[in-house]
Amino acid sequence: MRGQHHKRWKLTNPIAASTHLISPCSRDFLMGNITKRGSRDLVEDSAMLLEDSSVATLHSRLYEAILKEDCNIIKTLLRTHPVNQPLTILANPTSRLLLSQQQTRAIFPIHLAAEYRKPQSLLCLLQHGADTEVRDAQGLTTLHQMLLNWPITSTTWTKPSTQIQKILTDIQNNAVMCLSILCEHGAQVNARVDNSNKHSPLHLAITYSSYPVLSLLAQNGAQVNATNEASMTPLHMAAEILDKNMIETLIACGANVNCAISSTGNTALKLAVCTASSKAGQLLAAGVGCIRLLLSHGAQVNAQDHEGQTALHKACFGGREVIINLLLEFEANVNILTKNGESPIYMYLQRSSNIRDVTLLARLLYRTYPLRLSNKQGLLPAGIMLPEFHLLRETLIKLAKKPLSLEAICKRNIRNVYGEKYKFHLKKLLPGKLWNSIYTFYDFDYLLK
Known part of the structure; x- marks a missing residue:
């Protein structure tokens, strides 16, 4: 009788009938053993769970619709979700971690469309009032997001032939299309990132994008000489x-x-x-x-x-011959001194690896007058202070103290004025013997020994 009565009581009590299906803690809560929270709290918690579930579903559906460029579903969902309100989505949707362990990310619908280069979704959102200038937590507008996620692809081929080339071409074309749509809808092409760099869109394009972006931004009013x-x-x-x-x-x-x-x-x-x-x-x-x-x-x-340094100072310190010759071709002055009294040849002599290229050293000496080996503190270049360059150091010191003849000074002036760029033009104007005496390097042959 007692067992039948107990069974009949469970059937007539829905809470008791369900307790064998839930955890002990929840069973105690439902049976009234935990009394700190009332029935009103239970109802509110249940409503919040349902609301959170509904919002998460809405955000997930809108997220998928934007990525699939399903404009009909986007339009329908925007009746419920404000277009300029961020979506809360999983930071890594493909992760197998439990939902409670996953991190979420807040992103505006228009930023999502720009980040994934979805032109149809972008246009649909803009037509429904999306604000191109809405900024995320990092201070980025939609245009900034577009440039930060610009595809790193190579589209140098004239006509894509392979499947991969076609895919890459489509990615690039979609990016350009999205950028054009943003510009057409009034995106601020000079809006700066709200962080310590204060980059403009053109600065971002240099850092993250490819050169076709630059002309498109400039055509839409981007300030090409803006500074960060x-x-x-x-x-x-x-x-x-x-x-x-x-x-x-x-x-x-x-x-x-x-x-x-x-x-x-x-x-x-x-x-x-x-x-x-x-x-x-x-x-x-x-x-x-x-x-x-x-x-x-x-x-x-x-x-x-x-500091008084020119491009030639840096080139001479680096010792790269082709760069030095190029600057000399465009009439770089080898006699300009820095504020500390250092000439380009002083910079060249700072490094032992440069000094071993005595041919280039001789070429610089041919254009240098007067030869200044020390700076304002009276210090010689570090390179020639090495023991292996003792003889060269002594030779250069003597050369610096020895005044040149008027003829040698004139030759140097001609070389500095006409440089490498016009020397063959000068060859047509001067007698061969005179031209050879100006441009044939024989004064410093002893440096090559």
Whole structure:
């Protein structure tokens, strides 16, 4: 009887009937053994769970619709979800971790469409009032997101032939289409990132994108000579990384090739020479085309930075012959001194690896007068202080003390004025013997021994 009564009580009590299906803790809670929270709290918790589940489902559906470019579903879901309200999605949707262990990410619908290069979704969102200038937690607008996620692809082929090339071409085309849509809908092409760099879209394009972006931004009003927090223009950045296509595009869009960084006085030419003269630049044989491009478009070869250094000072310190010869071809002055009294040949003699190239050393000596071996502190270059260069050091010291003849000074002046660039033009004008005496290097043959 007792068992039948107990069974009948469970059937008539829905809470008791279900307790064998839930955890002991929850059973105690439902049976009233835990009394700190009332029935109203239980109802509110259940409502919140249902609401959270509903919101998560809505966000997930809108997320998928944007990625699939299903504009009909996007339109339907935007009736419930405000277009300028962020979505909360899983940071890594493909992860197998439990939901409670996964991190979530808040992203605006329009940022999502731009990040994944979905032009149809982007256009649909804009038509329904999406704000192109809404910023995320990192201070990025939609255009910033577009540029930060620009596809790194190579589309140098004239017509894609393989499946991979077709896919890459489609990715690139979608990115360009999204950028065009943003510009057409009034995206601020000069809006700066709200962080310590203060990069403009053009600066971001240099850092993360490819050169076709530059002309499109410039055509829509981007300021090609805008400076970031470090006072660098896009051309400074392009020159520093030796990107010839970007340099060429920026110059075509009106970039000032002689703009100097306010904090250092460096120009684009100086930055390009520094990178090209570095160990990496020499190893990769990079930068000659970039430097010639800048010089051909009016870069001032003898511009000095705040320390008084020119591009030739940096090139001589690096010791890369092709860069030094290129600067000399464009009439670089080998006699300019820094504020500390250092000439380009002083910089060249700082490094022992440079000194071993005595042919290039002789070429620099041919253009140098007067020869200044020490700086304002009276210190000689570190390179020639090495024991192995004792004889060369003594020879150079004597040479610095010995005055040149008027004829030798005139020859140097002619070489400095006409440089390598016009020396063959001068050959047509001068008698052969005179031209040879000017340009044939025989004065310093003893340095080669």
